[in-house]
Amino acid sequence: MIDPRFYTLSGPVSVADLAGDAEVRGDRARTVTGVAAISSASSDDLVYFDGKGLAPQTAARVIVLRESAIGDVDAGATYIVVREPRAFFARVATKIAVERGFASGAKSVDPTARLEDGVALGPGAVVGPDTSIGSGTIVGANAVIGPGVAIGRRCRIGAGVVIGCALIGDDVTLLPGALIGQSGFGVAGDQRGPVDVPHFGRAIIQDGASIGAGVTVDRGLFGDTVVGELAKIDNLCQIAHNVIVGRGAIIAAFGGISGSVTIGDGAMMGGRVGVADHRHIGRGAVLAAGSAVMHDVPAGETWAGYPARPLRQWLREVAWLGKAIGKRDGGEK
Amino acid sequence: MIDPRFYTLSGPVSVADLAGDAEVRGDRARTVTGVAAISSASSDDLVYFDGKGLAPQTAARVIVLRESAIGDVDAGATYIVVREPRAFFARVATKIAVERGFASGAKSVDPTARLEDGVALGPGAVVGPDTSIGSGTIVGANAVIGPGVAIGRRCRIGAGVVIGCALIGDDVTLLPGALIGQSGFGVAGDQRGPVDVPHFGRAIIQDGASIGAGVTVDRGLFGDTVVGELAKIDNLCQIAHNVIVGRGAIIAAFGGISGSVTIGDGAMMGGRVGVADHRHIGRGAVLAAGSAVMHDVPAGETWAGYPARPLRQWLREVAWLGKAIGKRDGGEK
Amino acid sequence: MIDPRFYTLSGPVSVADLAGDAEVRGDRARTVTGVAAISSASSDDLVYFDGKGLAPQTAARVIVLRESAIGDVDAGATYIVVREPRAFFARVATKIAVERGFASGAKSVDPTARLEDGVALGPGAVVGPDTSIGSGTIVGANAVIGPGVAIGRRCRIGAGVVIGCALIGDDVTLLPGALIGQSGFGVAGDQRGPVDVPHFGRAIIQDGASIGAGVTVDRGLFGDTVVGELAKIDNLCQIAHNVIVGRGAIIAAFGGISGSVTIGDGAMMGGRVGVADHRHIGRGAVLAAGSAVMHDVPAGETWAGYPARPLRQWLREVAWLGKAIGKRDGGEK
Structure with missing residues (x-):
């Protein structure tokens, strides 16, 4: 709905x-x-x-x-x-x-915004109609809180953050420039050419999650994109529509999580990991930096490589290839 | 000129x-x-x-x-x-x-800006001198429309977008935080050290194109960077100076298109594709996610890998390498 | 301290x-x-x-x-x-x-900000308490200069830039949307789950450095993150906490430099290079586009690949693998 x-x-x-x-x-x-x-x-x-x-x-x-x-x-x-x-x-x-958008001539802080006591708004922050912000939350300068957005207590919303179509829990940190809840990427095509598929869902950031600078979290197509409790996402990651990031999962910089991926609780990803759409990363799985994941990864396993495969296999292939070349070249350096 | x-x-x-x-x-x-x-x-x-x-x-x-x-x-x-x-x-x-820049003390919406009827400006939006914005266009909160920029009709310009030295067509979508028309990356060197090469061109976003959150589209060095009609670009892509993106081309998240690359109409790129400078991607070519393209790709072909090669060759290499290791190790798992 | x-x-x-x-x-x-x-x-x-x-x-x-x-x-x-x-x-x-943050109700330009003559502030720019900005510096529209930040002379600070906990030298260029000095990414864990490690350091951008659109430069954990004199960083790079970027080093788009990496003077990185934490890239080293660096790279060497290795070795492996497959397949195309 x-x-x-x-x-x-x-x-x-x-x-x-x-x-x-x-x-x-x-x-x-x-x-x-x-x-x-x-x-x-x-x-x-x-x-x-x-x-x-x-x-x-x-x-x-x-x-x-x-x-x-x-x-x-x-x-x-x-x-x-x-x-x-x-x-x-x-x-x-x-x-x-x-x-929903802003009416022309709207005030920076809409009169219908409900701010609990002890909310700090930086200069230039825009707070839209029908929003709510919990006590102890700090909203950075020039941040934009779109219509209807609800933000919990004790959050730190960085300068220049943009939030729309989203619900933000308590104790959430959004570093500067994070972009939360924009339309996801979906392209359909017919004889008139490609057309954007409009998105009607939401982005949900649960309690205690932290999201890095410049990160993009798209809203769901119909349902929700969810960043789970205590999940930790580094700078410049992309979380696509309808992704579910599990509780306490960790994603290092440049992580790219394609549409409808589910990430189990406590999974960990090194820098620049990509996951193809609709894949499942099991609970506690570990993906080495640079992995390009095209298959489901079972719980607890460690994978690496492009395409990603179990770490041990990847390491063997890398080592073997180096040796094979060395042998063929007679040890040439 | x-x-x-x-x-x-x-x-x-x-x-x-x-x-x-x-x-x-x-x-x-x-x-x-x-x-x-x-x-x-x-x-x-x-x-x-x-x-x-x-x-x-x-x-x-x-x-x-x-x-x-x-x-x-x-x-x-x-x-x-x-x-x-x-x-x-x-x-x-x-x-x-x-x-051109803003004069100190300039108003948020410059008196010389020409806004057609039915333009909606969000709170905090900055609209520079000698700009024009067509009817039905929505400009998000805290977006910045730089001096001289022209934007067509029925566009959606997201919150926090920055546009400079650019012409934007009709029916264009720029998601929040997109950065359009800044100086490109060029470094020259002499005995005094490295120096930025200043850019004097423009960025052109044609009718119906869509550009994702946090995307950067640099302006041309002298000429134009062009994102063609109905092209669809996902979040956090980088489109460098003097790139030409063809009509209806699709670029998924983290695409990195280096300077002076030309991309044919209808080409499609999965996530995290990189293309080296001055290369040409043919009409309708497909680049699999993670491809690092160092050569021209002929029209209609599908490539993958780092460095990118025809998909079939890449798949054979990946499969063969896995088998070779398995055999050498006597089937060890 | x-x-x-x-x-x-x-x-x-x-x-x-x-x-x-x-x-x-x-x-x-x-x-x-x-x-x-x-x-x-x-x-x-x-x-x-x-x-x-x-x-x-x-x-x-x-x-x-x-x-x-x-x-x-x-x-x-x-x-x-x-x-x-x-x-x-x-x-x-x-x-x-x-x-430090902004007090609720703070003015856009704090009365304690010290602006030398000839500073140009774009509309909507926020300049915090106890800041200083040198003469000839241009601050773009809707940029945010956080409390205590010092910026030198003749800098160009792009629209929508966010700077906090940072010292910026003379003749520095920050393109639009650059994010400087936010807390770095560090996650500790105990029986209550993961917790962000708060960062108490600074980001230092030295004279003549240039930083691209959407780049993130995190501040140090305790000490400083430093972008050295005349270093040139392209769009959408991530410079993590406590990184030292040497004088005149060049990093192309999507470069990802993990925590505590040191990069020697004049080193050069192609697009999408990643460097694992605590590694050292020697003076004048060259890293080809797409390299994923997991080891120290000696001064003057050129490396490539995932994982990165000396360029000559990587080229041999790529060529040999292609030939081995071709031979096994009897020249099948």
Whole structure:
């Protein structure tokens, strides 16, 4: 469900309004009031089915899909039949909901912001409407707290930080220039070319987490991106949409966590580790600096390399290669 | 030609003023009013020739060069003869033109800014002199739109974005913290040490392009850096000076595109791809995540690896190496 | 010694107040007024000894350590005996000193800021208390100059830059969005989970250095992080706590320099070079783009690869591997 703290909902939108010239099978007068992933939708949400894998059970009554997929999903829904369901969805979803912004002429600190006692706001800090900030929290100069954002107690929000569509727990540290809750990266394509897939989720930063300077944490596509309790993320990391970072996980600088990755509690990553989308890093796993992870990593294992493999194997390969060359060259230095 | 929207030109500067103690062959009273690359200069520009490759045809009448190169370029010009032409140029070019800045005490929104109806400016947004912003564009809180910058219609400029020396098309999205149009990275050296080469070009973001959070797009050295129509760039990428990103090209997080690279239409790059300077990525080419590209990549091919090579070759090498080690070790696990 | 320009010192804090429930051997009434590394402490500093390596000589009279280490350090000190000395230190050090911030309601330009003639401040720039800025320096729009920061003459501080706990020399360029002097990344752990190690040092940017857009330069843990004279750092690099970048060193985009690395004068790094913590890169060494450096690199050598090794060896391995595969596959293409 779309969190109305962060998005402005247009109210009921009819299938006819959404479909435009596209073919509709079913009730053109039916309306939707939200958008969702097909597997977790309510009956009032617009969803799309991209035809990959099995069609999930869905409560949605309005589904964007290809003609070939009609037989795969629940009978009784209204279908908008298109060639590129994801691109079509991307082009119409903002008719249903859009990210809240600032009104022109808005004050730096909105009168509706709820600041507990003992909040310190640096000069130039912008605090949007319907926000809340807990006692003892320090907001740095020129930081931007977007509409609806809630921040807990005793947080340190650095100068120049930007937060939107996000909930921040207690005792969270965001170093200067961290960027939290912007739209994630998703590109759909149709005959008109590539189109950004709009994101309707949130970013959640749990209690005691720390996030480095210049880090980007994108919000979820529909659901949440979550940085777990006490997780520690170094500078210039990228945490993509719908990632779950486990409790106490540690990610060193330039870590790049692709969309929908899950990272188990206490996992540790050296500098410049990349993880491909949808992969799972097990609890307590260790990824050496520079690892490019393309497979799931079991709990407790240590991996390294590009592509990443168990550390022992990687070390053997590196050593063997060096020796093989040395032998062939007759020991030439 | 230097775009006077972004640079303050000093007016005519004489060779004598520029040369200082350096040797001059020709007319010390001749003046220049601009700077340019030697191959595209007008007769009023100061240029340098670094002696690499063939001397190009040039319309320039004032040329900084080494003594050994005098015979290689057009007779009839005035020469400033130095040991390190690029470093000399870097040290004197700002006598001719400098990037425009803000006057002390300037208002947040300059009275000369031209905002069409329906522009929304967030709190703390700074809009410089001689800028223009098209209708329907949203400028985020604490964003900075530098002097002379033009932004089209229906753009979304995120909070904390900084734009300078740039032209932004219609329907462009810049996520929070994107940094557009700063000086590129160029270091020249002489006996006094390294010196930054000042950049006099622009950054152009074409219609429908999207640029992620924390991305840096440097302006061109003399010409333009161009992000093409509908190109989609993920968070924390670096697009260096004079890069051309083709129409609809897609670059995932941490992409690093070095100076003067050209990327064909529809090319796709996974996360953390690096491309060495001056290389060409062909139309529709695909670069797997983590590729470090040191050669031109032909249109339509898929490459991977460090250094990058055709995907099939890389996969064979990775698989073979794993097997070779396994065999040598007698199947040891 | 903690620089009082950047930190608020609480005054004398007793061992009893610090120890809480932890065991104390010695004088519970003894007080400390600062924190320091054990090897460079004065008699008034709280220090910890993590038990790694030999215990250094120390002037400190209050030491946090494990019971097993008591025999290893100077007799006569007062000991706070804990299981995890570094984590204990991390949890109590802010009782002794905390980073200065802005007071709520502070003006954008603090009345105590000392600006020489000819300083240009862009709209929205925040200049904290007890700062100084030299003549001819340009501070970009919405930049944040934190409490106590000193900036020299003729510097160019880009829009959106954030500087704290830092001293900036003359003729320094900081491109937009550079983040200078935030706390470094250090995680200690105990039974309560991971905890950030607070940083009490500074960031020093020496004369003529240039730092790219979105770069992060963390301050030192106790001592200084130093970017040397005329060093040139490209966009989106990470310079960790206590790094020393030598005079005229050059680091291309995405360079990642881990904690306590030292880089010799004139060393050069291509794009996306990573250096593991505590390594030394010799004077004039060259690291090819993409190198992941896990060992010290001798002066003047050129290295490449992951893991990095001398360039010639890396090139041989890459070439040999390609040939070996080709031969085995019978020349298959």
